[in-house]
Amino acid sequence: MTVHPLRLALLVRSTEPGRFATTVADWFGGRVERRDDFKLDVVDLAVTPHAELPGRIAEADAVIVLTPEYNHAYPGELKSAIDAVRRPWYGKPVGFIVYGGRSRGLRAAEQLRLVFGELHAVTLRETLSFHQLPDTFTAAGEPTEPGTTEAADQLLTHLAWWSRALRDARAAAPYPA
Template sequence: MDITTPTPTPTPTPLNLAVVLGSNRDGRFGPVVSEWFLSRVGPREDFDVELVDLAEAQLPTALSYQPTADVQTELAKVSPKLAGADAFVVVTPEYNHSFPASLKSLIDWHFTEWQAKPVGFVSYGGISGGLRAVEQLRQVFAEMHAVTVRDTVSFHNAHAHFDDEGRHRDPDGPDAAAKTMLDQLAWWGNALRTAKAKAPYAG
C-alpha cells in the first residue's frame, strides 16, 4: 500500500499592512486608538504593519497636476508606504458627521496606490462611534477601486473607554471585533495579491 505524504500548504507571505492615522489635530485622541489597534495586530504573523501618521505629513487640500517641491517633499513621507502596502486600516474620528480633511487630502493625492487593495476601518467619536465617517469613506474608496471589508471596529464616546495608559477598560468586545476585521482583511489581501500576480488589475 502506497502512502503518499500530503504536501504541506505553504504559509502565505505576510501582507504589508499600512495603518493610516487620519487625524492631525492638536490634542487628538487618535494616537490612543491607533496604539491600541497596533497592539492587537502586532502579534499576528499574517501582517507586517507600518503606521502612516498624517500629523507627520502636511498635504494641502488643494490638488495640483504639478505638485510643488514642498508638496513633493510631504508626499515622499507617505506615498512609498501606501504604494508598498497590500492592505490598509484607516483609523478615523468623526468630525461634523464626516471624516477629517487631512484624510480626504491623503486619499485624493493618490490613486493607483489604493487600487485593488482591501481597506478596513477603526473609528471613534461621540455617540455614533465614527460610523458616519466610515460610511462616507466607503464611497470614496470605491471610487479609488479599493475594496472595503464589511466589519469594523468602532468606539462610541471613546475617551471614556480607555484609561490613562491607553488600555481599553473592557477589551473583550473590541478585541473580537478587531480579530474579525483583520481576518476579513487578510482573506481579501491574499486573494487580491494572488489575482494581481496572475493578471494586472483592469483599472
C-alpha cells in the same frame, strides 16, 4: 514555500501623545503585532509628506484607516491624502477604525466607503468604532467595552483573507484600470 507577511498600512490622522487617535493606534497596533500574518506600517498623516504617501500605500497589501468623525464626516485632510494616492488604492482591501460622538464615527466610515468604491478598493464590512470618551480605554490602553478585542481580531482575520486574495490577483494580472 515561504509565505511572506502581509504588509498592513495603518493610516492615521495623528499619533501625537495624548490624542485619542494615539491610544487607539497603539492598542490596535499591539493587536496586529500579536499576529504573524501582518507586518505593520503606521502612516501618520501629520508627519508623512504627501509625496511619500503613494509609495507607502503601493507597498501595502491592505490598509486600515483610523479617523475621527468631524461634523458628520471625515476630516478634509484625510480626503486630500486619499486623493493624492489614486492608483495604488486599486484592488486593495481597506478597513476602518473610527471614533466620534454619538455615532461613534460610523458616518465617517460610511462616507469613506463611497470614496474608496470610486478608487476600486474593496472595503470590509467589519468596522471598529469608539465613543471618544475618557473612559473608553483604561489607563493601560485597553478598551473597556466588552467584545472590542474580539471584534478587532475578526477585522484582522477578514482583512488577511482579502489581502491574500487580492495580493495574489494583482500578482497574476495588473488591476484593469
